Amino acid sequence: MPAAERSTRDRLIDAFETLLVSAGTRSATLDAVAAEANVSKGGLLYHFHSKDELVEGMLVRLREQGRADVDKMRTAKKGPVDFYLTTSVNTGSAFDRALIAAGRIAQENDSRASAALADLREGWFTVLREHLGDESLARTIQLIGDGLYFDDTTGLSEKNALKHVRDVLTRLGAL
Amino acid sequence: MPAAERSTRDRLIDAFETLLVSAGTRSATLDAVAAEANVSKGGLLYHFHSKDELVEGMLVRLREQGRADVDKMRTAKKGPVDFYLTTSVNTGSAFDRALIAAGRIAQENDSRASAALADLREGWFTVLREHLGDESLARTIQLIGDGLYFDDTTGLSEKNALKHVRDVLTRLGAL
């Protein structure tokens, strides 16, 4: 969908996510979100009656994106492991942004965000274990993906991290 | 050092870290920190003239703890890889708390916190690579540690994660 056609509601969630990812929860205020989306604060609060509802709306959208991602992973050309690893480093996609944003919210003790992230991870893990037929290997690969993701979101990522991982996973016959 | 003898300054940093870890940056206000440390806000601001100085003090202490941790890792009885992995899951130690707290601050776009964490990671990586003589394996193990740490701090940790990792690393001859 072209950006110009996005509903105000969607643009508000976009703005909320963008602020969460780039500056953290303390900077993602209603004022800032409204400004980022070029809407007044009153306009924002028409669509979401509270900040809590804004979080809720974001998580609903994340779950939809998550279902689509697991489907893509299952049928990926190079296989699920490769797909999972390459998408664990932030590619700047809308889904990445939503995922990182939810992570920030989860760290503020929000059980809804934690639950959404846990469900997503379970979906990925199921595909990995089915494909590999090896629980330990599947869990370890998921941890590597979490590490890639964590490093990316904390500004700690190494340039060649993925190359090194592929090297090791090839030795294990997982790639 | 017994808890009763800890200086007010140290207790304030303790309280700040505790709040960051348990409830996130939005909840770690000066009011809340002072209350957690059983000090008035004025008392807090005598020791740290601003919230920024409180962050600074926390990071100084983290770097000291980090140096001690790398030393312990280097001389660990079961070897640095085992030490690194077992200490990547939150054991509830003061160092773990400081590490997680710094991670929260880093996500609010604080370059000092990011730099401190990056330096710590570099220290661990150096020991891993020296011990293993294999950069790809060292990087991969570091990512697994990051994954364990991330899962722990987001409430996503699996009970048997470490067991699965040990299994896979044994196949690779790293343990």
Add this chain to the structure above:
DNA sequence: GTCTATACTTCGATAGAC
């Protein structure tokens, strides 16, 4: 559906008594 104006609360920080 979006805006302005405003009420109420909380945050970070200062001033000054003890």
Add this chain to the structure above:
DNA sequence: GTCTATCGAAGTATAGAC
């Protein structure tokens, strides 16, 4: 070294015009 009192700015949310 610690406390109370207070200020200005920023936060969430409501009311009502357009």
